[in-house]
Amino acid sequence: MEEKDKDKQKKSRREFLKKSLIAGVGVVTGSKLIAAYIDKSRLESGEKVKALTTHGEIIEVDKAHIHTPRVSIKESHKGIPGRKFVMVIDLAKCKNARKCVESCQKGHFLPKSQEFMKVYLLQDSEKSAPYWFPKPCFHCDNPLCVSVCPVGATYKRSDGIVLIDNERCIGCKFCMTGCPYSTRVFAWKKYPEFEGDKQPYSPEASSPGKEGTVSKCDFCPDLVRIGKLPYCAQNCPMGVIYFGDIDEDSVTNGAETLRFSELIRDRAGYRYLETLGTRPSVYYLPPVERQFPVDKGFNGLDKNVKNRYENTPYSKTHKL
Amino acid sequence: MENKTIRDNLLKEVAPHLERTTPAALAWILFLLSIIGLGIFAFITQVTKGHIVTGMRDNVVWGIYIVNFIFFMGMSYAGAIISGTLQLFRTEWRKPIIRLAEYLAIISLLIGPGYILLCIGRLDRLYYLALFGRIQSPITWDVIAISTDIFGCLIFLYLSTLRDIANLRDFKELNLPRWRKKIYSILALGYEGTPEQEKRLKRATDIMAAMVIAIAIIVYSVLAWIFSVTLQPGWHSTIFGPYFVIAAIYSGTGVLIIAMWVFRKVYHLQQYITRKHFVAMGVLMVVLAALFGYFTFSDYLTKWYGSEKNDESLIKILFSQYYWPFIFSNYIGVLIPLIVVGIPKLRSITSITISALIVIVALWFNRYLIVIPTLESPYLPIQDSRPEWLNYSATWVEYSLTAAGVALFCLLYTLASKFIPVMNVSEMADVPGTDKTEGPFLTEESLL
């Protein structure tokens, strides 16, 4: 294995030598400055460059982990001005790759037993077709979970996002019974993963998690604030999850940007369990003309994950 | 108005209960304390290790704690409604047993809310309920309602024991340490039975009797609304408020009959608590059994007949996975009292007590079947590989704390009976018939 890696390294090194015109050894010195230009009189500084908080070391940063300061709890009660977020999930493209689940768990420092995003194998009736159903929080416009909270620990913001303040939550779990979509999860004990997050707590990041409180999918407003898509939308290999601003009539999965109204019109988008009157902010595109057969979704699954689909109607007629 | 000889004889009868603690009673108290100790240990385990030590998980977020909560609160409201009604109607046979109902109201009201606290993940933030309370939340309604109810029941209990406390203060033959006599003297508020004092006491007692009935109905409805305001298939029912109230009085009647039986045996009150009282309570229990059966039937019938997908699957679970508990709680628990008390030949103190016991257990399971199967069958199917995530089963922690609650209930009942007589001595000493016209309702006949 190591040999292979070394070979690879050499190969790429050679390629790189071919490519580069000038070979040399550079010095990277520690500095708090970011944009140090040689000729300042002629060159403007790049506007996308952000201020650094580190003190000069070269740091490897996971692309998905952006270390911008998190907003305070008080600030998190206000929505991002002039926005109303919406998610569209294309069931025709989902093959249970579970990248949404995993990236979300990683991004929110969740233990394996806690999933903000869950992927169900649904079959509406005996003869109807089974399909994969990724389910985030629906961020309802009539959120029963928020209505029933006795201490205002969960709240809906002006941008439509429903957040939880884990510093306020008393853990009565009423919201969990109030939510008809089984979206909320409880921290039944102190999970070591929570310790992995060294940044101060913010409801916008839902992290670090707190024992004895409720948490859930938060639509990643911390990422949205810096123009990034939520973890699930960013990391879905099939581009199943579209995210955007409904008032701007546009959603994107990163690769393609579409008009929300046209997408819903052309693909007959709907909201799950509309009859309950919760008015979700998540729309589904029905699983028509699918790109994958359902059993593709079992490929490469952990045994533990596979087991959970054992009692589905699908498993009674098919071998998993 | 009081017949002094009757009163003094009665006081002599009950004085030993207050004066002495027999070795058997001591052993009983120690036994209860050890169970409570186990409960404390379980509680400490839950606080230090987190709620993971319970059987509750993300789907069944409320387990037998909430079942116990409903159960104890139900008993309390039953105690309040029974004692309040009997007081208002000046029912003659109430006198030896009304104190037991009042105890029931206040003691279970002190234990019940403890169980909802056990469901709370962050007890250290409990005061947030007062600090950040939202009026929209049924939990806030419940907090307000229960605390109002506790005050109401305490005032009512105090008003209805005031005359007995004054009697105890004045009863010279009572062999008690001085500090206890001092307490009686302070609590008696200088009540001497002057016409004005008597008039005021009657008036206040009647008002509070009416209040505790009203509050009990409202508070238990609020508790029912905690469930029925959600969209969960088994809970989202308009009938839940009255259904819970009826179920509460029904279970409380059962507990009261048991309490009557126990105190009758232990304190040898056979002379005062007679078959007549058991039959009277039994008849009340039958009426409530019929009402309870009616409400249960309406609730499940409409769910079954309309057969919405999720209701249907819930009914399916109840009749498969929970078949025996369901049959026991909703068939046997209704039919047994109907048969036993309904057929006059079968009525006896023992048979009524046994059917009361069955009613209590059946009602506990009834609440279990309301809470747990619903949480086990949400709109989106539970897809999990961990069995404890699929189906709820209580752990030793939950069972220990349940046992501790029952033990605490028994302990408080025992201690209360050692402080103030379990029978309303002063009312029993009242000359029969003299107070009838003074009641708010002109009832010429008692229930029997």
Next chain:
Amino acid sequence: MKGFQKVSCFLLLVILDCFQIKVFSQEQKDSLADINTKISLLYLNTSNDTVVLTANLFVSRDQGPFALQNAEIEFTATAGKEIKLLGETKTDDQGNAVLKVHVKSGLPCDKDGKTVYLVKFNRKGKYLSSAESITAKLAKITVNFSKEDSLRFIKVNANQFESTGEIKPVTKEKVIVYIPRLFNLLKIGEIALDDNGEGRIDCPENLIGDSLGNITVIAKIEENDTFGNVQGQSSITWGIPKQYYLAEKPTRELWTPIAPIWMIVTLIIMLTGVWAHYLYAVSQLIKIKFARKKDLF
């Protein structure tokens, strides 16, 4: 050969060590195994006499790419033998180093008008050097709007700059028309340029603009072999003014912080009723105590 490489690598490291004690003092804990870095380059001509060069530096790991932060990237422009250093800038926390180049400052170009842009990360410690280049010819796109009767058109005009300084139309190229949205650009149409370097499309009716109805239209030639990415943009009030979802004033709903009025009123009535009775009962108790005192004296 392998041995020689190892030795030379070692020597190189020794030399590095001598010169850059500072650097290595910060990384003593790290193993000295070399790590290949990768760099990508994005070229965008904004038609604003500016070329934006974005370099992204990262290392490949099993878990995916890891951005390298605070690394110095060197930007140069070349044509033939002419080499011009454009500048140096450091990567941010996402591994991006951005440089804006003024076209008017004069870029070297060959006889076809093409310039080679080169970005380079010079080896630093265990992180090996990497470089990337892009070749592009300067061009410019302008966006205009016109209204004929009730029809509204977006007009696009594209020109290219020859090495001689001459300006010629860009012909036969595909221009994609976008409007910017929260995360990405929303495509609203495509234009094939004619011989004059011009083209137009209908402006869709129901585009949502800002709160005043302003929309920005971006026309873009994308990943073109000759021109790279070229974009031009312009704004007009042809959009539908954006309606804000929630009024600033909080409403009284079940889920808002403040409760509906009827709820508060009901609660107050009930609590007042109950507690008034309690107070009455307690007042009777107090009077009972008082009544006794009167008897005594």
